[in-house]
Amino acid sequence: MPDVTDLITDLTAATEQMQQAASGEDWAMVEKIQKRRSALITRIIEDAGAATLTEEDAGRLSAVRAQEAFIASRAAARQQTLGKMLMETQAVTTMERPDRMRKAYGILDR
16 A cells, blocks of 8 residues: 555646646546546545655645646636637627528518
């Protein structure tokens, strides 16, 4: 059974992979890696409850949190961009609808 230091090493590696995937806009991969990270985090919490973290492990976890903040900001920016694109698409669709309805029912402008 791996100890907390090994789990933190695995978490650090997974977080680095997730950051690279987020930088490359590969959100499916980010989601896949996050599932693996979730299991690692759960095990770290369970195992660290009985043990004291070393200063080095605490520093590595701080670095992981900084990477997570970067990933979260990328995800928020993507979500904002997608929301804006969706609103623009809906606005265009709403403007086109009356024209399509007139054409469908053969109503011509006078």
